[in-house]
Amino acid sequence: MSAPAHAAILLAAGASRRLGRPKALVEIDGEPLVRRTARHLVATAPRVLIVVTGEAALGERIDAALAGIAFTRVACPAWAQGMGASLRAGLDAAGTWPVAAALACPCDLPRLSTAHLDALLAAWRADPHRAAACRYDGIVGAPAILPRAAFDAIARLDDRGARDWLRAQADVAQIDAPALAFDIDRPEDLPGHDAPR
Secondary structure, eight states, X not given: OOOXXXXXXXXXXXXXXXXXXXXXXXXXTTEEHHHHHHHHHHTTOOSOEEEEEOSHHHHHHHHHHTTTSOOEEEEOTTGGGOHHHHHHHHHHHHTTSSOSEEEEXXXXXTTXXXXXXXXXXXXXXXXTTXXXXXXXXXXXXXXXXXXXXXXXXXXXXXXXXXXXXHHHXXXXXXXXXXXXXXXXXXXXXXXXXXXXX
């Protein structure tokens, strides 16, 4: 029996106000974060890679950063409202594909690896009716695999994305991923930035 299919949703629409520049285009070892994350998502063999973008000019720059990678870009007009709006746009697009779930992932996790995503998929495929999520720094959150039956419920939530929904589920499969507690959020998180002494 074949494994259930999934879509991958790469959330790259954020304004990055605290960082002061688009985090999707921050380079790690010479590679934009959005491309680095997209490569890991593509390695999971999704039915489709959906990249959610916000402001139009940034969307075009993300297109260029992802040259050579097959993906569908979805513009989120309400991107400034927060991650919830971007996730809704991604889930709406994923719902048009014959998939059993969506693997949702932000673009600002420099320590993300394909191994993290493979472990997440394995946990979900053990019971495809429930969600699977990463656990780090005392929280359960993204990257996460959201079953298709939950798309509508998650889309009705506020602008914090799926975190509240995940916390309300009693049977979320969890994988430990302490490395993912670090994300790019402020200038001091950037590679090569000298922390204050």
